[in-house]
Amino acid sequence: MAAPDGLPPLREVIAAHGLNPKKSLGQNFLLDLNLTGRIARQALPLDAATVVEVGPGPGGLTRALLAEGARRVVAIEKDPRCIAALEEIAGHYPDRLEIVSADALGIDLAGLAGDGPLKVVANLPYNVGTQLLLNWLTAESWPPVWESLTLMFQKEVAERIVAAPGSRHYGRLGVLAGWRSRSRILFDVSPAAFTPPPKVTSAVVRVVPNDSPEPVPLAALEKVTAAAFGQRRKMLRQSLKTLGGEALLTRVGIDPQRRAETLSVSEFVRLANAL
Secondary structure, three states, X not given: OOOOOOOOOHHHHHHHHOOOOOHHHOOOXXXXXXXHHHHHHOOOOOOOOEEEEEOOOOOHHHHHHHHOOOOEEEEEEOOHHHHHHHHHHHHHOOOOEEEEEOXXXXXXXXXXXXXXXXXEEEEOXXXXXXXXXXXXXXXXXXXXXXXXXXXXEEHHHHHHHXXXXXXXXXXXXXXXXXXXXXXXXXXXXXXXXXXXXXXXXXXXXXXXXXXXXXXOOHHHHHHHHHHHHHOOOOOHHHHOHHHOHHHHHHHOOOOOOOOHHHOOHHHHHHHHHHO
16 A cells, blocks of 8 residues: 555565665665654655755655655765665655765764755664754854754664753763754654664654854864763762863863762853863
């Protein structure tokens, strides 16, 4: 029986094209069209947007984005086996789906933008999801080309993205995300929603950029957070010893006996600017 959008059910698509998910590519396919529709709706409105999707696989989320009215979807897929399945979707939605056969780690989002807002909506491959987010958060030009990111991660990674000071999940990723963006977890996704089911729960995260983050050299901020959280159980006077230790901390008015997870993003920025 055809799906509500008139295309074949995703299980039939997978079987017809031999799309057995590859662990080496971090593939876990979403087959529930109700769930993919829910994810797509988190990024509304889409009627004026270019939506970039990374790792569409057989195209479940791609179909949802188009069904929800996305003006243009750019699907970036590394696995050549998936291209034929995506081309069938493109035929069903003429002139609205562009397929890019490439590794998303090498794609500059600015080159994909049209004349409307650019939004990224994706069930990111587990093995590159965090690096892709870091690439988008540390872009040289800011505000970024993207208006919002609606992304699926392992729940553990999602909690690190949105973590606040004092949380056990707070670390380098939380500082970088908190410096340049505002993020929140929208909802969890059970392993049973995927083929094959992963061993962990996933979560959908919404990220929007801060237009004017506190000015700081990115390299310095990364250096400070790497040192501080590299020895997170130690006092900052010890974990930051190679960067100036107690003298550096005293200079910016931070108690040398504090630990990394207690510092706010603004305090990390002060430390980085003092280097």
